[in-house]
Amino acid sequence: MSTTQFDPLQIHPKTGELFLRLPSPHDNIIITPPRMSDAPTIVSYMNDPALYYWLEGPPFPYLPQHAEEWLTKIKTDTDAARERLDRANEEHGDAPPVVVPCWPIRSLREVREDGSELFIGDITLVRERWPDLEDKEAKATLERANAAKEDGDPSIVWCIGDYLAPSHHGKGIMTAAIRTLLDKWAIPRMGVRQIRVETFTDNIGSRRVFEKLGFVFEKTVPLERRVLNSGRRIEGMDILWWKADS
Numbered sequence: 001m002s003t004t005q006f007d008p009l010q011i012h013p014k015t016g017e018l019f020l021r022l023p024s025p026h027d028n029i030i031i032t033p034p035r036m037s038d039a040p041t042i043v044s045y046m047n048d049p050a051l052y053y054w055l056e057g058p059p060f061p062y063l064p065q066h067a068e069e070w071l072t073k074i075k076t077d078t079d080a081a082r083e084r085l086d087r088a089n090e091e092h093g094d095a096p097p098v099v100v101p102c103w104p105i106r107s108l109r110e111v112r113e114d115g116s117e118l119f120i121g122d123i124t125l126v127r128e129r130w131p132d133l134e135d136k137e138a139k140a141t142l143e144r145a146n147a148a149k150e151d152g153d154p155s156i157v158w159c160i161g162d163y164l165a166p167s168h169h170g171k172g173i174m175t176a177a178i179r180t181l182l183d184k185w186a187i188p189r190m191g192v193r194q195i196r197v198e199t200f201t202d203n204i205g206s207r208r209v210f211e212k213l214g215f216v217f218e219k220t221v222p223l224e225r226r227v228l229n230s231g232r233r234i235e236g237m238d239i240l241w242w243k244a245d246s
């Protein structure tokens, strides 16, 4: 079978999954699809204050059932992307690469010396939903218009969400992983041309990651009444943008 449509993703020799390897010095880290077996590790990460303090979406406390539901949901998207690529390979493997609506890989894994793989984080790329906008009607209008655009439309506004195991913070891993996914997949294969991200105003590490990736600070949105699932009150969100050179 031709693997042209997978390019530049590789095929995992043990699992048959698609994957990318980070460049040196992080070449012991690969990005693969999610696995249901990640659930217990995700539960332990999501109940660690080094993560839940900074995250708005996940329930708190985070239970095994939350991880199973989340993995089932995100696997539906990554499995569909893989099926789309398999079908394209069967139909016209040597044709120009097809546009794919999402990335088929997103889970960071550290490959240990004994060959075992430790799940260490996740990167989401979704169409933007303007979580800082408190005017519900304006938010819904923007979301609807963004969701209605055809796959590959350069005017789609995307958003990134990410987290890394606390044991691995501060080594440049997330910056390298997002850069790899953008350069090798999102830009060439999904037509991503603009990304808007939100970081809590005190999340200096997350903002720094995006700045290192070339995102530009636009504004701070004060959010006086926003309380996270963990009970923490946040003060606001910093909005940053990345736009492809036209």
Ligand SMILES: CC(C)(COP(=O)(O)OP(=O)(O)OC[C@H]1O[C@@H](n2cnc3c(N)ncnc32)[C@H](O)[C@@H]1OP(=O)(O)O)[C@@H](O)C(=O)NCCC(=O)NCCS
Binding pocket: 050, 051, 054, 055, 161, 162, 163, 164, 165, 168, 169, 170, 171, 172, 173, 174, 175, 176, 198, 199, 200, 203, 204, 205, 206, 208, 209
């Ligand atoms: C945000 C997160 C993904 C970053 O991953 P990471 O691999 O540690 O990031 P990197 O090592 O690539 O870069 C972090 C940068 O922030 C800097 N940084 C981190 N905390 C900082 C702080 N309190 N003050 C100043 N700089 C800080 C680091 O020095 C580094 O910058 P440098 O390379 O210029 O020195 C990770 O810390 C995490 O999972 N945090 C909890 C979840 C989260 O915040 N997710 C993002 C939600 S928007």
